[in-house]
Amino acid sequence: MFPFEYERPTQQDKVIDSLSRSHRTKILAGGTNLVDLMKNGVEQPERLVDINRLDLTGIVQLGDGRVRLGALAHNSDTANHPLIREHYPLLSQAILSGASPQLRNMATNGGNLLQRTRCYYFTDPGFPQCNKRLPGSGCGALEGFNRIHAILGSSRQCVATHPSDMCVALAALDASVRVQNSKGIRTIEFSKFHRLPGDTPSVDTNLEPDELILSIDLPPSPFASHSHYLNIRDRASYAFALVSVAAALEMDGEKIQSARIALGGVAHKPWRATEVENELVGRRAARSAFESAARLAVRDARPLNHNMFKVELVPHAIVRALSLAGGVA
């Protein structure tokens, strides 16, 4: 591990100061991803700002009915919080389907959003090519082993996927991210937080270098009674999603009033399948309706040599998740 300076401020302003001083400053929260990448030399910060003394661990209901998840609340505490279990079971389910109990006890909500891809060509510096790790070096996965890689929204520069399960549920639930910078506080819609790789795959998110995540805010949800997170992995537990689906339905009797579908394991960011959602509105919750809508999710898919199975798997997974969400399985 490369040497770094370590500081542990107790005030948010100090964190912003440190971030502003050097672009090679990294924030340390749970450390489950960052420390791992620092061991490999993928991340080489010159300064580490440990934010674990900041007061950002709360999970509270706001006056307007929204629920605010503190950036430093642990994933396990978030998943098991009574407010989340009752109003956002989709989020509880997604969090608990990712990582291991030990990692969920360490990992924070803010850190979950900033996880880096698990593309092997990125996480192993032994590979010379990775535009995300070494901009301009090429993409090792494009012509290499690309079974776990993206089928939607990728570019010739990068075919990596975002690894989070939690973020897939947050995308479906229309969350927003509250961040602080030197000028004040701003809010980023969840759909605009992560970005597609384009020509700059080294940039994962639209968070500015001097910005600190304060919280993730959830709007009141009409989906609590009809939602399901389906995670399809190479083993039954403790593996990254090959494909995952966050499905949520707002029902009016047997009719679908509104739908939310977000996909994991298919793109550089949590992927909202808005065409599927629109197709479902007004339809009766039945398998046939789910099947015709689900196909729309992969209409623009561009699979690689080893991940063509995802083009088949995604619609099936959507149908399964919708069936479980709608109670028609």
Place this chain on the structure above:
Amino acid sequence: MNDQRLEFNRRDCVKTAGPITGAAVISVPPLIDARDAPPSRVSMNILINGKPCSFTVDPRMTLLDLLRERIGLTGTKKGCDHGQCGACTVLVNGRRINSCLSLALTNDGETITTIEGLAVGDQLHPLQTAFIECDGLQCGYCTPGQICSAAGLLREAAQERTELTDDEIREQMSGNICRCGAYPGIVEAIHKVYRQSRGSDDSAAGRG
């Protein structure tokens, strides 16, 4: 990454700790500014298995390396060193974590319990007894991590009032890999202690 030799053994740790025994959590300056100190050494205080200890560490040192290399508590094992195997599992304030992915300094002021801290004198922790009785191990390398993880799980189950079926135990122990494949015995051992803890008010599962 560990450039220090064993300059701190367990006896030194206890000796140093003498004058400050009784202070469960030791207050530290809120801001450790690396510019004010030699760049690669930062001081920290920690309560390990009930004993307060003070160290000066390289910020790169993980909690796992602190336990093993500086304190000599080698019960906690280094398996993958990347959070994938669970052999390094310890309890921080009663919660199970992977000590290989936790920088030592992040744990400043915290209470750590390792496998060495579970027994009370000669009396084994109920999980240790159950692992022996149920053949929950073969080579034993993963066992300290399995037992610490199981202690964390039983505490979580008590707090969340979760019903622990065998399937649920398997799912909740997914972060601990056993290459010998002693899983049936591990699940049986945990289930046994879970039943015991539910059967009495004096919760064995709460220990650790």
